[in-house]
Amino acid sequence: MEVLAVSRKVREVQASAIHKMSALAAQIPDAVALSWARPDSPTPDHINQAAIEAIKKGLTSKYSPPPGLLELRKAIVEKLARDNNIHVTPEEVLVTTGSIEGLFAAILAVVDPGDEVLMPSPNYSTHELIVRMSSAVPVYFPTIEEEGFRLDFGALERSITKKTKAILFCNPVNPTGAVFPEEDLRKIAEIARENNLFIVVDEAYEYFTFDGAKHFCIGSIPEVKDRVIENFTFTKTYAMTGWRIGYNVASLEIMEHMMKTHTPMTICAPVVSQYAALAALKGPQDCVKEFHRHYLENRNLMCERLDKLGDVFSYQKPMGSYNMFPKIIAKGGENSVEFCMKLLKEAKVATTPGAPFGPTGEGHLRMSFCASKETIIEAFDRLDRYFGV
Numbered sequence: 001m002e003v004l005a006v007s008r009k010v011r012e013v014q015a016s017a018i019h020k021m022s023a024l025a026a027q028i029p030d031a032v033a034l035s036w037a038r039p040d041s042p043t044p045d046h047i048n049q050a051a052i053e054a055i056k057k058g059l060t061s062k063y064s065p066p067p068g069l070l071e072l073r074k075a076i077v078e079k080l081a082r083d084n085n086i087h088v089t090p091e092e093v094l095v096t097t098g099s100i101e102g103l104f105a106a107i108l109a110v111v112d113p114g115d116e117v118l119m120p121s122p123n124y125s126t127h128e129l130i131v132r133m134s135s136a137v138p139v140y141f142p143t144i145e146e147e148g149f150r151l152d153f154g155a156l157e158r159s160i161t162k163k164t165k166a167i168l169f170c171n172p173v174n175p176t177g178a179v180f181p182e183e184d185l186r187k188i189a190e191i192a193r194e195n196n197l198f199i200v201v202d203e204a205y206e207y208f209t210f211d212g213a214k215h216f217c218i219g220s221i222p223e224v225k226d227r228v229i230e231n232f233t234f235t236k237t238y239a240m241t242g243w244r245i246g247y248n249v250a251s252l253e254i255m256e257h258m259m260k261t262h263t264p265m266t267i268c269a270p271v272v273s274q275y276a277a278l279a280a281l282k283g284p285q286d287c288v289k290e291f292h293r294h295y296l297e298n299r300n301l302m303c304e305r306l307d308k309l310g311d312v313f314s315y316q317k318p319m320g321s322y323n324m325f326p327k328i329i330a331k332g333g334e335n336s337v338e339f340c341m342k343l344l345k346e347a348k349v350a351t352t353p354g355a356p357f358g359p360t361g362e363g364h365l366r367m368s369f370c371a372s373k374e375t376i377i378e379a380f381d382r383l384d385r386y387f388g389v
């Protein structure tokens with residue numbers, strides 16, 4: 001009898017390196033983790049209280065309409081106009097079960113099997129998994145590391161074929177901390193128009209940019225409104241990873257089709273989380289400013305500590321997100337997974353290997369600075385001792 005096998009698509013995909021590394025770190029007593037890109041702060045209390053109120057009032061036990069509560073979509077419309085220069089109606093907003101479900105719904109809605117999806121390298125590793133699971137083909141083009149992981153437009157244009165259907169990227173970038181400037185996003189918009197491509201953009205870190213780097217939404221460019229799917233989340237902005245709540249923004253035509261990919265995945269986003277998200281948008285925004293201050297301080301601290309390890313790592317200063325992507329320059333001959341394992345087992349510091357973040361990720365580690373100051377200090381004290389600095 002033939003062996004019963006799960007799909008080739010699933011077999012060929014590697015389990016998430018980030019989650020693997022964090023699981024391994026959990027088995028090592030006393031390991032200090034810089035591997036999770038997960039806010040260390042709890043969800044602000046006014047958001048928790050609003051969710052509790054909604055439960056007490058009996059508002060959360062039934063499905064919401066599949067696109068999300070109208071009141072929440074109206075609040076999102078106001079936020080998009082205020083902060084993103086995107087002007088839409090509630091019908092152009094889809095509330096999703098985290099940004100990941102939104103990205104999945106977006107990619108599934110635009111690709112046919114075998115279509116190519118262009119992504120910069122390095123890039124958030126989950127994007128590749130979503131493209132593969134959608135039976136499309138991920139095609140990477142390199143970024144220019146020495147220029148802060150800037151987009152390489154020559155490489156991008158050379159990667160376009162008859163099968164290219166979409167460009168997918170995040171901005172600011174996990175894992176590098178790059179923030180693509182408006183000028184570059186306008187160029188992407190032009191290329192997408194010339195080559196008739198969709199643009200799917202993951203704006204998870206929209207509020208976390210530093211040193212005057214400005215976050216710009218490609219979806220605010222009127223000429224590409226009909227081909228952009230903007231993807232946002234509450235996860236990073238309001239420290240709400242566990243609530244699983246985000247949203248997509250797209251034209252009515254795309255939205256009509258995206259509802260067909262969203263609904264069988266989730267029916268609707270968790271209703272209690274939709275009420276929490278509403279409170280997040282309507283409530284005081286000081287928490288976002290406080291998170292920003294915390295990440296900026298941590299970024300500066302991590303850069304100072306990396307400067308001391310100048311024989312081991314070189315790095316590009318992150319201008320956004322809460323991740324950085326130092327290059328391993330120590331001469332040990334190991335690849336990034338081996339190097340990471342060595343740091344975990346011997347120095348008891350968990351980081352994430354660079355390889356899963358795209359073909360130019362090898363030779364790097366991702367370090368996340370969404371940890372407490374004490375965690376970062378302890379991790380780098382250990383690295384200093386380990387490398388004899």
Ligand SMILES: Cc1ncc(COP(=O)(O)O)c(C=O)c1O
Nearest residue numbers: 037098099100170174204233235
């Ligand atoms: C770039 C990026 N997009 C999306 C996510 C996940 O967002 P969500 O929790 O809303 O699914 C992450 C989490 O690390 C991320 O770094």
